[in-house]
Amino acid sequence: MAHEAVDIADKLSRFSEHWSPKVVARLNDYEVKVVKVRGEFVWHTHEDTDELFLVVSGELTIQLRDGDVLLRPGQLFVVPRGVEHCPVADGEVHAILIEPTGVVNTGDAGGTLTAAYDDSLL
Numbered sequence: 001m002a003h004e005a006v007d008i009a010d011k012l013s014r015f016s017e018h019w020s021p022k023v024v025a026r027l028n029d030y031e032v033k034v035v036k037v038r039g040e041f042v043w044h045t046h047e048d049t050d051e052l053f054l055v056v057s058g059e060l061t062i063q064l065r066d067g068d069v070l071l072r073p074g075q076l077f078v079v080p081r082g083v084e085h086c087p088v089a090d091g092e093v094h095a096i097l098i099e100p101t102g103v104v105n106t107g108d109a110g111g112t113l114t115a116a117y118d119d120s121l122l
Helices: 008-013
Strands: 022-027 030-040 051-057 060-064 067-071 076-079 085-100
Touching: 008 022, 008 030, 008 051, 051 060, 060 076, 067 076
Parallel strands: none
Antiparallel strands: 022 030, 030 085, 051 076, 051 085, 060 067, 060 085
């Protein structure tokens, strides 16, 4: 087992596609993912799990039906399980997601923005 720090900036530099999370670490039954986002995602829910967003660079708005949450670098927000939400970024945003292994990025919505599982950056 290698004991090395995970360099988030390095991992983010290895891909360019948006809305396609990449696994960079595992913690118990959870995965730590990096993602690049731009534009509006899709309204969706994760019925069985919370979802953590931690912004590394840029500004990310998490739209909720009862109000928006604006995240700047170094800020995080946890969307509670079952809460419908829609991430939006005017410019490119780099973020870290923490969620249980196997969570689909579009939750219950599906569609063209559903990303394939990708742990190639491990």
